[in-house]
Amino acid sequence: MNESLNTRSMIFTLYGEYIRHYGNEIWIGSLIRLLKEFGHNDQSVRAAISRMNKQGWVQSRKVGNKSFYYLTERGVKRMDEAARRIFKLQPAEWDGRWRMFLYTIPEEKRHIRDELRKELVWSGFGSSSASLWLSPNHLEEQVELLIEKYDISEHVHFFIADYKGPHENIALVNECWDLDEISDKYREFIKMYSERYVIDRSKIEQGKMSDGECFVERAKLVHEYRKFLFIDPGLPAELLPDAWPGEHAARLFSDYYKTLAKPSSQFFEEVFKEGNELTNKDNGYDALQHPLLIDRG
Template sequence: MNTRSMIFTIFGDYIRHYDNLIWIGSLISLLKEFGHNEQSVRAAISRMSKQGWIQAEKKGNRSFYSLTPRGRKRMDEAAERIYKLESPSWDNRWRMLVYSIPEEKRHLRDELRKELVWSGFGLLANSCWITPNPLEEQVQELVQKYDIASYVHFFEATYLQGGDSESLVEKCWDLQEINERYASFIEEYSQKYIINQSAIENGSMTDAECFVERTMLVHEYRKFLFVDPGLPKELLPSRWLGDSAARLFADYYRTLAEPAIRFFEQAFETKHTPVSGDGHDQVLKHPLLSSHS
């Protein structure tokens, strides 16, 4: 698996709850559990730093890394979507974004497309993207980020002509393919959940194994951020599997939580050592974990 992607997962699920800071040595130690060597970790960290996701600071001859404000915002947005347990309701309004970015700024156009897909927009027509979700704030941030206000038009609209909302959804998103992916996820992880829940209860699964399994669970589940637009329940098919996958994810995540956190804290080190109890307490206030109590 991609080292950079795994680092994002560990930052999002662990490090951001621990003062958003970690020693590179701890990160290398954690990534070794997944088969990543020191060289690949340092190369990925360097790339992420150049891309503006993380930042470095020194204490003596040691390097520590934290998410930049941009990185923290992306992690917060991802967490809000990953850890939701059911699809939102719809206000019966569509948001439509139309842009006309000149050819000499094609790189901005390409970046904007990636951001729109990640946010859950669907392509209705050339340079015309729609979503039923209230993403006004995200759109304004994208416009400011890429300085494209003069090239973008953003509307809130009602669909009146051309078909019904179901046909509009079918045109913009392949829900059948997404549902098949959810079915595969449920099939694989429901079996793992049953087997490993028993292993944890009888003590045959180590803390390290729980850490690897929980990180892999989040790593696999967060891939849906790039394919599932998070449509309101009114626009989803009757046999939608996304909510079932979310509940399975939440149950399995809780089961692995305590031993996984113990292992992480054994390897974790910042310039503020020894580790305070704050991080552990913050993790246990996680929406999925606190709802378990």
């Protein structure tokens, strides 16, 4: 099995893609059934969801002898943030200012430093030195949450500032991020998925692709595209090079995703329904209420 499709990551993908739009809760039996489509067994699913529980991403409740898992508030916020960034098809508008985050975490809290760095990268910050992190994006809310989460208010400083030179703003970008490397990753994605998209679209139109196959391909597509959250900070257009391949990749992802959406959602619903009926509970879900599938006019 492809190591990149590890069980925990796939569970996050399913929560982000489906479960949070279907009442935010799923029976462990349904989750095991869904992950079976990707080659994950009962034991690996139970171990992964247990780790996520201990890490504060999900919580469980019992109905009789059945266990149901739902995203915590922390988990919902992470899924919402990821969705906003994954399904953003255009670069953000820039106010011309930089967000600067500095910290001096004492040695006795060094375990926090590693976690904090990962969170800052996830949020879209780049680093020009060991403890100075920069972003042109509006990340004030994310910074507040990080300070609160790690209880580090006495060890950090946060500024919103104008860059006065002596170089251009792009110099800061080049210090913090390797745009050539990110660009290469986007081109790899485009090369890999352009052909798949054409083939799968044709198969769906001819009725030669099952709902289960569409479900698997949609999850793999999102899983692969989600990796850009960890390498692409989502810079404003003013700070990107001409013909930025990220926009092409975003359009390809959107078109492919929409093509797979209806049959894959139908497959999910069939598996989900059994566990949902165990609770005698109407979660008020809507099959296609995903951010990318709602017609914004």
